[in-house]
Amino acid sequence: MHRRNRNTLLSGVLAASVALGGAALAVPAAAAAPTAVPAASCTVTPNPQGEGVVITGEGFTAPRKLNDGQTTDPLTINADGTFRVERPKNADYTVLAVEETQNFVFVNCKDASGQKPGTGVNKKDYNKGYRDGLWAGRKAARTDCDEPAQPDKSKMRSESYWNGWTAGAQAAFDKWCHTGSDGGPVGSGGPVGSTG
Incomplete structure (x- = not known):
């Protein structure tokens, strides 16, 4: 009787061990499976005012830096892996890792601005600058035709805007002021038609 109880008990323990052993083996296997790291991405778009670009990113781990081909600045990465910054010009932006162990050592930002990176040519900005100029x-x-208009660069504007502004200001100045062969003003220097 005792032998039968002992066999039943041992059979139950062995069955439980096998069941638990399988579960125990299954848990570490599942835990050992690497979790997929979300792909990091970065996008450059015109800002709402049309006076520069907005650079946004997601899937990043801090610390990170932003490079525009000339300068490198630290980025503030939010807890959810996103960031958002504004810059006055479009360029070939790249997000760089600060630590070698970080995923995505560098990510090139995709340009969705409608302008070619690095050229500073944005038709909307240029035309607005031209009108203002x-x-x-x-x-x-x-x-005073002795002194051409000077841009007020206290406001942050894109390179396209300032290129347009300069061209517009020069066109208006040339139209409204006479210039002599030496490049200097003729007569009193007033608008076209005010002097002979």
Whole structure:
């Protein structure tokens, strides 16, 4: 009787061991499986005011740096792996890892701005700058043809805007002011038609 109880008990323990052993083996195997690291990405788009670009990213681990081909600045990475920064120009932006052990040592940002990176050519910005430059050039010419309009660069604008502004101001100044063969003003230096 005792032998039968002992065999039943041993059979139950062995069955439980096998069941638990299989579960115990299954748990470490599942835990050992590497979790997929979400792919990091970075995108460059025009900012809402059309005066530069917004750079956004996701899937990053801190610390990171942002490189535009000329400068490298530290990035603030949020707890969820995202970041958002604004820059005054479009360029070939790259997110760089600070530590060698980080995933995605570098990620090139995709350009969705409608302009070619590094060229500083954005038609919308250029046209706005050109219009503003025309007004400034005309105002300067009406005041004094000895002094062309100067841009007020206290506001952050894109390179395209300033290129357009310079072209517009020069066009207005040339239209409204006479210049002699030596490049200097003719007559009183007023608008076109005010002197002979």
